[in-house]
Amino acid sequence: MNFRIIKTVIAREYLTRVKKKSFLITTFLVPILFAGIFVIIFLIMGSTKERSQKVAVVDQSGFVMPYLESTDRITYLDFSKNDPDSLKNQLEQFGMDVMVRISPLDTVKKTVSVQSYSKDPVGVDFSTGLSDRVENAVEDYRIQQYGIENLKQIMQDVKCDVKVTEYTIDEKGNESISESGIYMMISLFLGIIIYMFIAMFGGQVMSSVIEEKTSRVVEVLISSVKSVDLMFGKIIGVALVALTQFLMWIVLTGFLLGVAGSAFGKDMLQNFTAGSESVTQVTGMSPEQMQSLGIPSVQDAMEAEADTSAAAAGQPDELTVIINTLSNVPWVKLIIAFLIYFILGYLLYSSFFAAIGSTVENEGDAQQLLLPVTVPLMIAYFVILIAFQNPDSGLVVWCSMIPFTSPIVMLARIPYGVPDWQLILSILLLFLTFLACAWLSAKIYRAGILMFGKKTTFKDLWKWLKQ
């Protein structure tokens, strides 16, 4: 290997791509899109917050009202003496936005029913906030009914214990859902990012190989550079482009959010950060939806650093869960693993892409040969959809060990906790497979790059491998 020459190849591969308009556009547009989505969410949140809702409560149970603590967004006012049926038609006269009727206690079911009436539909956060509070009231009532001293205290202790044992016991209701929801999003996000980057930049390696072949510049190139050096120079050059783009996205999104933050006021951004978390938790958006909106990416980063600031920003009961969850995520391990798996996974797959690119003269011909490469990628993609439901199932564990799926699947597993020995074994297997496959790919590449005018078959590939 001639490193000076490889460096020259890397520099060209890197610079021609980075100087391309399309690179600049995606590099700058994606963060604007990210930041834009945040600002839009922020504006929506801000607008509902500005107009704090006044809620007239007709509490016919007689014990719920004390639990309805007002927040800066929602003010609960006691209208228990009014007739709910006439009140709900006179909201505007009283300057109220919503009327809430809490029924008398049903002594059989030991619960109350709640109805809300308003001119404009109420938000999801309103109804969840309300039902949380009413549930607290009913729960306290039920605890009291047992007549056991300190039962509430005991219940709280039990609750705390359940939290620590995490969600293998799935009896905790809301809290456990929100916890696994965050894990699920982090793991899905990481898996998908790796999948995307491997497919996208591996594809770039392939088209660049095909370009050199169809333009016939390759014969001049390999009269100066050894074909293996050319292949790896290209792969590394594209990898650097990928890392540059990724870094730029993070920096630019952070910068834009910073600008947006100072424009809209610091405390509002804090509230907004807290708010967006609760939205995530409350709206029950599917992770796919969240992903398609590009929300989790930056949110993860922001949540990580917002740990302390968000805690001060109100709604502690919902936030504590999220913060607990986030602080339980092994971030350092996750980031190191992300880099290792991204680099190794990309290297493994892009050497395949390069080898396949060398055997065809246009991208259309590549489709059939690409099948053995894209199938494991697709399998990995589907396995991560299973991974968050059942991170310790046999299928998921095996796929996080098999080198062709491990970069994607293992990353999706990490937020749920993976034993170190599994992690090390998986990385080791991936690395060894990469070495073996790079060697085989280089053989195919060397032979394929000079083949013209004949469609390559799997039989040819096999022949070249044996040479």
Added chain:
Amino acid sequence: MNIIECRNITKRFGEKVALEDVSVDFPEGKIFGLLGPNGAGKTTLIRIINRITIQNDGEVLFDGRPITQRDVEKIGYLPEERGLYRKMEVGDQAMYLAQLKGMSASAAKVALREWFERFGIQDWWKKKVEELSKGMAQKVQFITTVVHKPSLMILDEPFTGFDPVNTELIRKEILRLKDEGATVVLSTHNMESVEELCDNIALINKARLVITGGLDEIRREHGNNNLELVYTGEIPLAPQEAVFRILSDEDNAGRHIAVLSLAAGVTPNDALAGVLSQGVHVNSFKELIPRMNDIFIKLVTEEA
């Protein structure tokens, strides 16, 4: 001194034999013609010398020792299938290829500017290759082949795609590079340029070396010992079986152009004495050397 010596090169692609036991030397500072019909194995030989393909058997010596990847930097290769990055600027591209051949960026820039000036194409530097015509791109490609001052240049069909003006330009550059001490290998089907430029040739057919040596010797060897005689005389020349046969005699109002075939072991001097003894008036008398084209066709079809 030979810059390249190929020793018993054999190359197989699966069942197909592309080169079989080919030994050929390229003398230093000369222009060498590598000839052969399509598919004979010329490109394979060139690729082996460039270390693009590795032979199954035999060895290539560069300056008398086994060739290494480092030596390849001293070779300039213009493949028959030309190609440049279409989307890349001409200047950047030339810089890249020069650097791949081991030049530093600054040296490459100076040398390239010089060449661009010599070819009068300075204003192409910032153009993209796809904006150039085929001939223009060929010029750029020629420059990238020679810019690093290679001691050996391998040019595969260097004249195709050029108009007569540019063909002449390239021809002159090849001769100039030879004068500067470079060795040039021309692989071509254009026999006129072979006769005009080459000092030595090798002919490859069906994976085997058919002949190699100095151009003049080969042409002479393949002459049939024929002479062209222009004479004036009332009576046509008569054949003298022991000395010469008359292959043709064209009478233009007493001025004859005849082709004589000499008998084995007869020198042109003997033949001339024989002609003079017949009392004709000799206007001119010259050896007929066969054209490279004829030798090529003869050798290749004889093989078949």
